[in-house]
Amino acid sequence: MDVFKGFDRNFKVLVADDQPQNLELIKDILQSSHCQVITASNGKDAFEKALVHEPDLVLLDVMMPEMDGYEVCHRLKTNEKTQLVPVVMITALAELDAKIKGIELGADEFLNKPFNLAEFAARVRSLLRLKQITDELENAETVLFSLALGVEAKDPNTNGHCERLANYSIKLGATLGLDQDSLKALKRGGILHDIGKLGVPDSILLSPHPLSEEEWLIMRQHTVIGERICRPLRSFKQVLPIIRYHHERWDGGGYPEGLKGESIPITARILQTVDVFDALCSRRPYKPPLSMDRVFDQMNDEAKKGWRDPTLVYEFIRLVEGKGLEQP
Numbered sequence: 333m334d335v336f337k338g339f340d341r342n343f344k345v346l347v348a349d350d351q352p353q354n355l356e357l358i359k360d361i362l363q364s365s366h367c368q369v370i371t372a373s374n375g376k377d378a379f380e381k382a383l384v385h386e387p388d389l390v391l392l393d394v395m396m397p398e399m400d401g402y403e404v405c406h407r408l409k410t411n412e413k414t415q416l417v418p419v420v421m422i423t424a425l426a427e428l429d430a431k432i433k434g435i436e437l438g439a440d441e442f443l444n445k446p447f448n449l450a451e452f453a454a455r456v457r458s459l460l461r462l463k464q465i466t467d468e469l470e471n472a473e474t475v476l477f478s479l480a481l482g483v484e485a486k487d488p489n490t491n492g493h494c495e496r497l498a499n500y501s502i503k504l505g506a507t508l509g510l511d512q513d514s515l516k517a518l519k520r521g522g523i524l525h526d527i528g529k530l531g532v533p534d535s536i537l538l539s540p541h542p543l544s545e546e547e548w549l550i551m552r553q554h555t556v557i558g559e560r561i562c563r564p565l566r567s568f569k570q571v572l573p574i575i576r577y578h579h580e581r582w583d584g585g586g587y588p589e590g591l592k593g594e595s596i597p598i599t600a601r602i603l604q605t606v607d608v609f610d611a612l613c614s615r616r617p618y619k620p621p622l623s624m625d626r627v628f629d630q631m632n633d634e635a636k637k638g639w640r641d642p643t644l645v646y647e648f649i650r651l652v653e654g655k656g657l658e659q660p
């Protein structure tokens with residue numbers, strides 16, 4: 333039986349079981365389907381091999397020495413490098429509690445011992461189909477991140493700006509008690525917020541002179557262009573408001589829509605707060621980096637003028653002063 337019939341690539345599967353006969357059985361099935369198999373005879377070994385080999389699928393026995401299957405599953409699903417790899421837990425029949433525990437730890441599928449070959453093949457195939465889609469999506473995301481960093485690299489004065497913004501935004505978001513999805517969006521928004529500058533000519537983007545009114549009109553388009561570039565990726569849904577609204581102003585004087593106060597999404601307001609901070613702290617062709625006292629004074633001034641969300645400015649300054657943030 334060819335488990336991988338219909339796929340246009342070869343997969344790498346990690347199998348962990350302390351019973352050599354089980355390992356051999358699974359290995360035989362998978363290898364006869366031209367799949368690369370990595371084996372581990374205990375949980376610790378399985379986790380370490382998953383990090384090194386980055387498999388497309390992990391098959392885990394529950395009861396294993398050193399580290400049991402639950403712990404391996406938990407570690408895989410909480411590690412950024414392996415969290416998207418599907419995990420199948422192998423349990424004895426009718427172990428309902430074991431299944432519930434596995435689901436709670438992030439397991440994607442269960443297989444009962446002894447194996448039914450047809451069921452095994454069907455479950456493995458369905459998870460690999462999912463993994464293939466996830467990989468394609470990840471590739472598309474990687475391209476967009478690279479493009480965004482390419483925009484940043486055009487301007488030698490903004491080196492590391494996107495990474496810092498991602499880092500600061502997450503910290504401010506966490507201080508404000510935002511949920512995990514919003515924090516993830518902030519991390520991505522830090523990198524992607526200015527991706528729309530791809531659509532702005534270099535003569536404007538890198539102009540050594542103050543921009544004319546007409547040039548400003550084009551520059552402001554980067555918010556809507558950026559949103560349009562990222563819109564096709566559903567996984568970026570929560571990042572779109574950050575890209576579109578990161579230049580709105582608390583008093584309604586910003587762009588592209590002139591949104592006011594709390595009608596500006598909180599994630600966009602967070603990104604703007606840290607963006608202003610980073611710009612003031614950094615060297616620009618027209619100014620040296622400001623001292624931290626002057627940065628805070630200016631941020632407070634802008635909040636008093638009504639440009640920025642005063643609560644966010646206050647919280648962010650507290651965060652920096654409390655050393656909760658590494659300064660540039």
Ligand SMILES: [Fe+2]
Pocket residue numbers: 525526554578579
């Ligand atoms: Fe921007």
